[in-house]
Amino acid sequence: MDFPIFDAKSRSLKKTVLGVVGGNISSDTKVPIIEALRDINVDLQHGARVGLVGHNGAGKSTLLRLLAGIYEPTRGTAVVEGRVAPVFDLGVGMDPEISGYENIMIRGLFLGMTRKQMEKRVDDIADFTELGDFLSMPLRTYSTGMRVRLALGVVTSIDPEILLLDEGIGAVDAAFLEKARDRLSDLVDRAGLLVFASHSDEFLMRLCTSAIWMEHGRIKQQGPLKDVLRAYKGPEAYPDEGHGAA
């Protein structure tokens, strides 16, 4: 997966920046190209619960976007069989001008559910959010935390075949997340296949069984989650029989 950068001005500055984070830059053409992914060869089957780990800029989000069909690979092929529910940003697909109830429907449809399925679930979602009468008000009147409640309520109500989670979901209000945990685990249990990019060992341990460690756009290691975390974080963080405490 290449990203040509047409508006980059200073090559040395670009090199410095890219040297600090993960990307690789190809400098033999006029237009600089960021190689976000390279030599990726993965085969994920039904039932897989895969965590994506790696440093900032390693390529995790790019791989998720490729799996979601948002990006076409520059070279090679990506074959995805199944209905994909991409959950990258809890706020995406929400309309500030319509009510919480209407947003529940729209977001559900966006994530591959039918209107009938969502109608059956709307009461349960409303209960979970504890937003009460606010659900009839336009979303723009909600606080950030209230929006997150609504979004998490919808996201955890769907029946995804292929669930793609980006780490943002792990970064919400701790108290409410505690309440969302069981729903999140149930969601993953219902999913045919999960790919989850995260920097949180706790969440990875909770939701995944295997992992792919990405480094500078390549796969450094893939295998059982504990083995990969041990290699990525170092044996001190993951002693052979220990539970991670990094």
Ligand SMILES: Nc1ncnc2c1ncn2[C@@H]1O[C@H](COP(=O)(O)OP(=O)(O)OP(=O)(O)O)[C@@H](O)[C@H]1O
């Ligand atoms: N739309 C884009 N245009 C140009 N470069 C991009 C684009 N998206 C990602 N990149 C580059 O691709 C590389 C991989 O980025 P990606 O977002 O996939 O990393 P990541 O592993 O998800 O990082 P993080 O843990 O920080 O979220 C980075 O060097 C990034 O700068």
